[in-house]
Amino acid sequence: MTTHNSTGSSHSLFILLGIPGLEDQHTWISLPFFISYLVAFLxxxxxxxxxxxxxxxxxxxxxxxxxxxxxDLILSTTTVPKALAIFWFYAGAISLGGCVTQIFFIHATFIEESGILLAMALDRYVAICDPLHYTTVLSHATITKIGLAVVLRSFCVIMPDVFLVKRLPFCHSNLLPHTYCEHMAVAKFACADIHVSVWYGLSVLLSTVVLDALLILVSYSFILYTGFHLPSQGARQKALGTCGSHLRVISMFYLPGIFTIITQRFGHHVPLHTHILLANVCVLAPPMLNPIIYGINTRQIQERVLSLLSSQRK
Known part of the structure; x- marks a missing residue:
């Protein structure tokens, strides 16, 4: 397949290379990918x-x-099966339409997860700081509206991103050194000015994920202040104990992304395969670990799982 086009016409097929520099290790690398996806899916x-x-x-x-x-299911299913196809069957070919679709679901789902984590922080804030109005503030109607707002926000801010990528002419190399189509990784291969894509992507990140993280930080400052000023130690432990799982999930969602951004910004001498592995951690770790964290730390879910297992044995 021709990887360079000297005529200036735009090609519409890309080849995902997986993890360049570690091609001989793809089979072994695929094992944690497969196990992570299996755990995340189940x-x-x-x-x-x-x-x-x-x-x-x-x-x-x-x-x-x-x-x-x-x-989490959408995020992992959008990325991991294609990565496994690359590792196992060298099936890296993906059309421009398929690449743009993958970009949409990856980024939209990432923003949606950030919004859900903010909603969960709101839930903990109301439960601890204003418990008498918990059922009225967070009614089923309110939860439905919050869910719709989270989905609509992610859809509305990512659709322009998709159109910006879709209209770019790609006449340079069509070999993408990655396991999935990421917005800027694809845009860099365009033979056109991508400043609009760069600045729009940055504005989306600041106005969604970064803003959500700041609001979560503010909410937890109030939660911790209220929790530590409860009259009894038992009440403090009960109130703050319910936040433990949420804080772990927040850490698993934001910390890999922050570390990846710092590495990309300042790690100019870091090998390319390290950048790609870190990017995959962002889409592998949260979907795999979130159900484990809540399953271990939530008594009601534990009891329901044990009930299902015992019924299967009968």
Whole structure:
């Protein structure tokens, strides 16, 4: 296949290379990818099933957790199967339409997860700082509106990103050194000015994920202040204990992304395969670890899982 086009016409097929520099290790690298996806798929599917079928779990915290599990399924399914196809079958070919579709779902889902984590922080804030109005503030109607707002926000801010990539002419190399189509990784191969894409992508990041992180930080400053000023030690432990799982999930979502951005910005001498591996951690770790974290730390989910297992043995 021709990888360079000297005529200036735009090509519409890309070849994802996987992890350049580690081609001889692709088979071994595929194992953690496969295990991560298997755990993410089974774990999140189980979380969704339990919350939907168990009426006692139709509370704000668990409904937001169900939304997070759906987003995790979409994120992992959008990226990992294609990566495994590259590792196992050298099937890196992807059309421009397929690449743009992957860009949309990856970035939209990432922004959606950030919004859900903010909604979960709101849930903990109301539960601890204003418990008497918890059921009225976070009614099922309010939760539905929050869920729709999170989805619409991610759709509205990413669609222009998709159109910006779609209209770019690609007449340079069509070999993408990555396991999935990422916005800027694709845009850099355009033979046109991409400043609009760069600045729009930065504005989306600042106005969604970064803003969500700041609001979560503010909400938890109030939560911790209120929690530590509760009259009894038992009340403090109970109130703050419910935040433990959420804080771990927040850490797993934001910290790999922050570390990746810092590495890309200042790690000019870091090998390319390290950048790609870090980018994959951002889409592999949260979907795999979120159901494990909530499964271990949430008694109601544990009891429901044990109940399902015991019923299967009978």
């Amino acid at each position: 774990g999140n599917s189980l979380i969704i099933f339990i919350i939907i079928t168990e009426c006692s779990l139709h509370e704000p915290m668990y409904l937001f957790l169900c939304m997070l599990a759906v987003a």
